[in-house]
């Protein structure tokens with residue numbers, strides 16, 4: 001049972017948040033993880049998410065908004081079911097990162113920071129994701145894909161489209 | 175994910191358990207896991223903290239996060255007694271472009287991070303350790319969480335660890351995307367649920383840190399080395415490296431090489447050999463143009479400057495830095511103008527915006543270099559860029575400003591002729607950015 005009546009989150013996530021707020025010397029430390037986990041479930045940080053998170057942490061909505069706007073992974077609008085994040089930072093750029101980004105745009109028919117009309121894919125150019133020695137690299141949601149070529153990208157995106165690759169947020173019903 | 179690579183020149187300390195299933199606790203134990211923390215505890219409650227810190231000092235280990243501060247010395251700054259609880263904070267924010275070594279550690283040897291954090295806690299008298307991973311490392315966070323849960327299940331974490339009468343807890347934490355949060359004081363802010371804006375120093379974290387308690391912050395690789403050092407002895411570890419630069423280091427070699435990868439090489443190892451032997455040389459037999467020796471923040475080296483040993487002091491003497499150990503190799507086809515622009519785009523995008531020299535400086539450098547890149551530059555633009563960067567140096571609230579200014583200065587000073595030629599329409603190298611591009615960071 002969640003400590004919050006009428007929680008907008010699934011019972012599992014609500015229970016997880018109940019625990020999370022007790023973990024730290026200061027409740028507020030749970031804020032960044034809560035926003036990210038809420039986004040994983042809801043798809044983005046909605047007004048309702050902001051309000052419930054604020055309530056759980058005894059913060060003002062404004063405190064939550066201020067933190068929210070700082071972190072680049074947190075978004076206030078929905079993204080595609082599969083958020084394709086292509087790194088174009090130095091190590092990836094040298095090994096074709098921009099080609100991969102361009103290929104994704106063509107393949108998905110969308111530009112940077114757009115979502116396909118069916119809501120399946122969104123595309124984002126991102127900074128270094130910590131996979132530089134296997135460049136060029138990208139993440140689809142939290143899953144890494146690297147040593148990319150345009151052909152390999154086609155294969156990967158086709159598999160996502162066919163529902164064949166599940167990313168870690170969707171495993172174990174989380 | 176970074177693949178496991180090897181080379182005969184490697185000297186293996188930290189990678190010893192890589193590729194052997196050590197993320198599973200029973201396997202880790204088979205491979206001497208949790209033996210180092212027990213060795214420390216066997217020194218007896220009285221002698222233990224001093225013994226750990228002395229061992230760390232004699233190892234010559236210097237921080238692997240970028241600045242290379244001696245680890246044993248950092249730990250010795252923590253006051254013995256404190257009214258506020260003390261903390262250990264493991265920095266796994268790993269966001270320096272060109273760096274993916276902590277990624278491998280979390281995946282291949284998560285218990286080494288846990289054991290290292292426990293030992294750090296025993297050394298300074300902390301009862302809680304935090305392991306903070308960048309938000310993008312969710313799959314790795316899950317590996318760390320599993321490892322922490324397994325260590326609790328065995329009774330290794332929690333109350334009375336290994337019969338010492340001392341308690342130690344570990345909490346894992348995720349970030350949510352921000353390079354600046356890797357800076358130690360911004361990291362503490364983030365962990366306290368705030369924007370990652372740095373804190374003024376002094377006081378230093380060793381005295382007033384997380385939740386105002388004395389805190390040691392170390393990079394994940396620094397911490398993962400600790401159990402190995404305690405098992406092999408400080409002097410033996412130090413002997414693997416060069417003077418004042420103990421041991422080995424994970425070097426990530428990326429860019430235009432035949433065999434990119436994360437290699438463990440002794441400190442002081444030749445940069446030339448690292449590129450031409452270990453990483454198999456420049457891709458496709460091309461000529462080397464330049465090397466960024468330690469992640470994007472480090473000033474570039476020209477091809478004629480690579481006869482140098484990879485340690486903190488030799489790189490500093492050459493006007494660069496060893497940084498995070500991410501070696502990025504550029505072949506003759508690269509346009510330095512474009513590479514410099516891409517580098518400053520990153521810093522402009524990631525500046526936290528708190529202080530003016532950094533927020534405005536990175537923006538103006540980016541704007542000026544963009545104009546040059548797009549063909550509208552004048553020679554005085556090179557001076558402008560240099561002037562802005564020089565005036566950022568040492569004048570920003572946190573070291574981010576230097577981290578943005580230093581590589582910029584490296585490019586325009588060492589490749590000035592190429593910038594001048596570019597402005598005159600003689601472009602070197604092949605463009606990698608598409609012509610129609612949305613410049614990253616526009617409008618944040």
Ligand SMILES: Cc1cc2nc3c(=O)[nH]c(=O)nc-3n(C[C@H](O)[C@H](O)[C@H](O)COP(=O)(O)O)c2cc1C
Nearest residue numbers: 237238239265267268269356357358392393396573
């Ligand atoms: C802008 C900036 C970003 C940084 N990012 C990281 C990082 O991602 N990981 C890290 O370990 N250290 C990073 N550092 C260095 C930390 O501030 C700190 O020096 C380090 O974590 C200390 O650990 P060490 O002594 O073990 O290296 C960064 C520093 C700056 C100025």
Ligand code: SF4
Nearest residue numbers: 526528529532572574
């Ligand atoms: S130097 Fe840059 S990152 Fe650091 S406080 Fe100033 S604006 Fe923020």
Ligand code: FES
Nearest residue numbers: 087092128131132
């Ligand atoms: S530069 Fe692309 S993953 Fe690091």
